[in-house]
Amino acid sequence: MKMFFTKTQNEKYADVMIWALQTARRNGKFKPYDAVLLRSDLAALPLARAVYGKLIALRYNVITRFNAPEAFSKEFYQRADDKQLAFVAAGEKEFQGGINGLISLRAPEDLTHLKSVDPARIAKSAVAHKPLREILDVREQKGLFSWTLCNYPTEELAKRAGLSVKEYAGQIARACFLNEKDPVKKWKEVTKQITEIGAWLSSLPIRTLRVESAHMDFEVLLGEKRKFIAGGGCNVPSFEIFTSPDWRGTRGVYFADLSSYRSGNYVKGVRLEFKDGRAVKAGAEQGGEFVRKMLAMDRGAAQIGEFSLTDRRFSKITKFMADILYDENFGGKFGNCHVAVGASYADTFSGPQARLDKKLKEKLGFNDSSLHWDLINTEDKTVTARLKDGSSAVIYEKGQFRY
DSSP states (O other), rough: OOOOOOHHHHHHHHHHHHHHHHHOTTTOOTTTTOEEEEEOOOHHHHHHHHHHHHHHHHEEEEEEEOOOOOOOHHHHHHHHHHHTTTTOOTHHHHTTTOOOOOEEEOOOOOTTTTTTSSSSHHHHHHHHHHHHHHHHHHHTTSSSSEEEEEEEOHHHHHHHHHHOOOHHHHHHHHHTTTTTSHHHHHHHHHHHHHHHHHHHHHHHEEEEEEEEETEEEEEEEEOOSSSEOOOOSSSSSEEEEEEOEEEEEEEEEEEEOOOOEEEEEEBBBBBEETTTTEEEEEOOBBHHHHHHOOOOOOOOGGGGGEEEEOOOOTOOOOSOOOOOOHHTTOOTOOOOOEEEEEEOOOGGGGGGGOOOOOOHHHHTTTTOOEEEEEEOSOOEEEEEEEEESOEEEEEEEETTEEE
């Protein structure tokens, strides 16, 4: 087992992940003997061991699941028939309904293993497993569950990002403050700062947000009963400030200049044209057919579920990382904007979470889908808010909020 972090860094990383899990529990608190699922790729074993020990010491009941190597997924999607693709194991619904927390440690060792698989087959399995995710969504809304995830460096990630493993691990260490004496203290400080910006945005009477850059002119309708969320613990690292707009008001052209890997496929230069809330044209410099098949996964896949901005002053991520978790938090010279096609986030509802049932979500324009795919733009851009009184205000330019 290759070690890309020192034992001390792994211990600090574990502290950050447990803090993140507890912070993500917005509507409730963990109790002794709560059930926490620790799910990990095999290459993240050094971190998994550190996290496991600390969870046990905190008196949580820990269930461990190690993900099968990527080759297993390839065999499954190539050989399974339709019934197997839609199969959900007995007891999975009961299991999901009983866990209180989930920590996912991701360390992929192959990013293009599914490039020869028809995306429609991947979509069929995703749709079949959507009810499992919905169980966790409801538990999260009730304050009974939270989740967090992070990445552990691998040679594959470094290669796809065009970096050495040492450089890649260094980007993770800086982004997660693992070289700080007390990373959790640093995360609390940063979270406080970006939360203040999120609260400022939520206080503005915004009707629409328009993003203009060299290759896009794109507008979203914020919608009623919305708030912006900053950090929150679900992703490590997380510097973004995001919301889930009313999908019905999306229009214009969105362009993702940052490449990405999705379901074992590589895509570059995604361009989406929206009209009346839906992507009516979709293309890419590379991987266009895959993009179109993803958007056809279900009715909501061609509609947006998230709008996000990252301020370059907070993010320490300066390189393409070949992973959406890091790339959606890219700082660089101009920060980033990203939208997600597919599922929205219920926690961006500004009212009591218990009220946000399926009927109200539909009424307010919260998108529903089996897909959630972040597409990232790192160009120099201006974001203008059109307020409900008809006036306008620039809220973001040159990679930072005008707060």
